[in-house]
Amino acid sequence: MSFPKSGTTWTQEMAWLLNNNLDFEKSKEDLVSRYLFLEFEAILYSNLDATFDEYVANAQKPRYIKCHLPVFMLPDELWTIKPKIIYTVRNPKDVIVSFYHHYRHLQGYSGTLHDFINAFVNDKVSYSPMNEHVLEYWKLSKKYENILFLFYEDRIRNLEQEVKKVAKFLEKEYSQEEIEEVCEHLTFDSMQKNSSCNNENLTKMLKEKHEYETKDEKFNFIREGKVGSYKKEMNEEEIKRVEEYMNFPDFKEFGFEYKF
Numbered sequence: 001m002s003f004p005k006s007g008t009t010w011t012q013e014m015a016w017l018l019n020n021n022l023d024f025e026k027s028k029e030d031l032v033s034r035y036l037f038l039e040f041e042a043i044l045y046s047n048l049d050a051t052f053d054e055y056v057a058n059a060q061k062p063r064y065i066k067c068h069l070p071v072f073m074l075p076d077e078l079w080t081i082k083p084k085i086i087y088t089v090r091n092p093k094d095v096i097v098s099f100y101h102h103y104r105h106l107q108g109y110s111g112t113l114h115d116f117i118n119a120f121v122n123d124k125v126s127y128s129p130m131n132e133h134v135l136e137y138w139k140l141s142k143k144y145e146n147i148l149f150l151f152y153e154d155r156i157r158n159l160e161q162e163v164k165k166v167a168k169f170l171e172k173e174y175s176q177e178e179i180e181e182v183c184e185h186l187t188f189d190s191m192q193k194n195s196s197c198n199n200e201n202l203t204k205m206l207k208e209k210h211e212y213e214t215k216d217e218k219f220n221f222i223r224e225g226k227v228g229s230y231k232k233e234m235n236e237e238e239i240k241r242v243e244e245y246m247n248f249p250d251f252k253e254f255g256f257e258y259k260f
Ligand code: A3P
Pocket: 002, 003, 004, 005, 006, 007, 008, 009, 010, 094, 097, 098, 099, 101, 186, 187, 188, 189, 191, 221, 222, 223, 224, 225, 226, 229
């Protein structure tokens, strides 16, 4: 679970491997086929052959589900049946830049970054508003043990520590050597070269679906993978606008802060 562009794919690969006894061979299967993307058909085709309930019920167990929906759209059973949920958050400035490139390459967006920032801070991009999205999961993670709340920036700074956190959450034990092997598999370079993680089939399919200006440009889903990429692309005024957006009054009350 996540707001888009927060490191979802990274989390997916990590959780899948740790929960599948580090089956590197099977992990070569496309990540898209190893996870059910709950709302994918609804966002892509604006319809569903089955309802979400049927869609999930028909999936093979154990079910690995990717989802960007806000808490209020999720079924109540999550808090009674308590499946394990990993939520990843990333600072909105980098999310915006990452989402902007995603929109340009995969959704045919032809506006400028400036326009995109405007849309973002006015809660007009998909899955908005981000602050509320994050805060609702944060609050639940304090209340329910079946939610692990992670920061993209922590993972960039200390991947091993974060992998160990996820292994513990999934109740899996691995040797130090195995953990290091997982970390190596999860580095930016390794994931970018890995076609199943770099979403190459998905990118190809979306590029073929639409006619737009970036259609023929190469796009890596695992694009830059840095903390602070926004500094290269946003001007001071734009940064200030996003910072104002991030200054969400309710965060203080619940002790939440974005990381950098
Ligand atoms: P950038 O566009 O800033 O590079 P999501 O999977 O939620 O769509 O998030 C995609 C973002 O996570 C991209 O950010 C991508 O590069 C980054 N990412 C994915 N795997 C990564 C890794 N192994 N190391 C660092 N960043 C990674």
